[in-house]
Amino acid sequence: MKQFAKRSVLLFLLLSLVFTVSVxxxxxxxxxxxxxxDYSPKLLxxxxxxxxxxxxxxxxxxLSFRELDDGTSKICPAKSSGLRVGDVILAVxxxxxxxxxxxxxxxxxxxxxxxxxxxxxxxxETFTVSPVRDGDSARIGAVVRDSTAGLGTVTFYDPETGLIxxxxxxxxxxxxxxxxxxxxxxxxxxxxxxxxKGRVGDPGELIGSDFGTDSLASLYExxxxxIFGVVTDxxxxxxxxxxxxxxxxxxxxxxxxILCCINGVSAERYTVEIVNVRDLDDDDMRDLExxxxxxxxxxxxxxxxxxxxxxxxxxxxxxxxxxxHVLVNDPTRGYGIFIENMLDAAx
Numbered sequence: 001m002k003q004f005a006k007r008s009v010l011l012f013l014l015l016s017l018v019f020t021v022s023v024x025x026x027x028x029x030x031x032x033x034x035x036x037x038d039y040s041p042k043l044l045x046x047x048x049x050x051x052x053x054x055x056x057x058x059x060x061x062x063l064s065f066r067e068l069d070d071g072t073s074k075i076c077p078a079k080s081s082g083l084r085v086g087d088v089i090l091a092v093x094x095x096x097x098x099x100x101x102x103x104x105x106x107x108x109x110x111x112x113x114x115x116x117x118x119x120x121x122x123x124x125e126t127f128t129v130s131p132v133r134d135g136d137s138a139r140i141g142a143v144v145r146d147s148t149a150g151l152g153t154v155t156f157y158d159p160e161t162g163l164i165x166x167x168x169x170x171x172x173x174x175x176x177x178x179x180x181x182x183x184x185x186x187x188x189x190x191x192x193x194x195x196x197k198g199r200v201g202d203p204g205e206l207i208g209s210d211f212g213t214d215s216l217a218s219l220y221e222x223x224x225x226x227i228f229g230v231v232t233d234x235x236x237x238x239x240x241x242x243x244x245x246x247x248x249x250x251x252x253x254x255x256x257x258i259l260c261c262i263n264g265v266s267a268e269r270y271t272v273e274i275v276n277v278r279d280l281d282d283d284d285m286r287d288l289e290x291x292x293x294x295x296x297x298x299x300x301x302x303x304x305x306x307x308x309x310x311x312x313x314x315x316x317x318x319x320x321x322x323x324x325h326v327l328v329n330d331p332t333r334g335y336g337i338f339i340e341n342m343l344d345a346a347x
Contacts (some may be wrong), residue, residue: 023172028226035161043242044339046312046319047154047166048259048267050192052211055171055185055222059090059119060103060144068132068141078142081129084117086178089144090124091117098183099146107131107138114138117183148173148180150192150231151208153260153310155226155322155342157237164217165346167310168322168337169285185219187229188212192261198302198331206262207308222283225337225345226310226322245339246318251277251288258290258323260311262300270294274315275333288313290320303331 066076092106131138170179189212198204219229276289304326311323326334
């Protein structure tokens with residue numbers, strides 16, 4: 001995971017984080033376990049539309065520290081206890097916390113010292129902290145967050161299972177660079193209202209607005225190959241045609257198309273060139289090297305911009321993958337992931 005985060009320095013991750021929400025993970029219906037073990041769909045509806053993405057963390061993430069006045073000196077109990085930026089606080093005195101509100105309530109109900117269950121990397125540790133108390137309020141000097149949100153593109157929808165896949169890469173915490181571990185999430189409606197054109201050294205972005213409040217899909221996975229969930233409102237796909245899913249051997253160098261939305265809510269087709277095809281077993285997920293060739297897209301966006309992650313790539317009438325990255329020094333070029341790798345990760 002850390003290797004993936006480091007690569008983003010060279011290959012700008014294409015989720016456009018444009019707004020922030022703070023909501024309870026209890027509102028999310030998780031959908032793990034919907035797929036059979038041998039899941040291998042032959043037909044999928046390609047996406048291309050931009051939607052709002054809301055993710056709810058598992059625990060609360062430590063973003064920074066601040067000193068507190070305990071009446072005699074300035075102290076930071078959280079930092080002094082050994083907590084670090086990027087730690088995820090999972091529980092307070094054994095009580096699970098999945099939101100800032102739950103964390104605050106648990107702290108206020110604690111004693112002179114509290115035990116924090118914390119995930120750091122792949123390990124879970126326990127820290128003892130002595131909060132600064134002011135009446136019923138208890139603070140430890142840690143600034144925490146419980147959710148993140150932004151704009152991203154749908155790659156596919158499976159009408160047989162309700163599965164939806166987006167982005168083709170993980171959403172990483174904008175403050176720590178780590179993959180955002182989620183307890184759930186949702187897709188909501190959105191509209192693309194503008195484009196900041198990409199330039200050499202300065203990736204552009206799609207600008208979203210009119211974010212809805214009703215969940216269109218419940219999300220259960222944020223991983224190396226994308227985000228996945230179950231559609232709760234399938235009417236958006238009424239009248240859409242499913243196309244064949246390509247195998248690795250179906251993908252060749254040459255002309256292809258991507259589906260993406262750069263204005264409003266509807267996706268359009270734009271021509272691209274598959275410059276290089278890599279081995280399916282290569283684990284860094286940069287399976288396809290692509291170049292934007294469509295004059296309309298180049299004129300509007302300059303190439304690949306943030307928010308276009310997940311744009312389906314179609315070749316010879318088959319869904320072969322999704323756009324994932326842009327080369328910062330050449331926004332007309334970027335990378336994509338095989339659709340097979342996304343589907344393997346969906347379960």
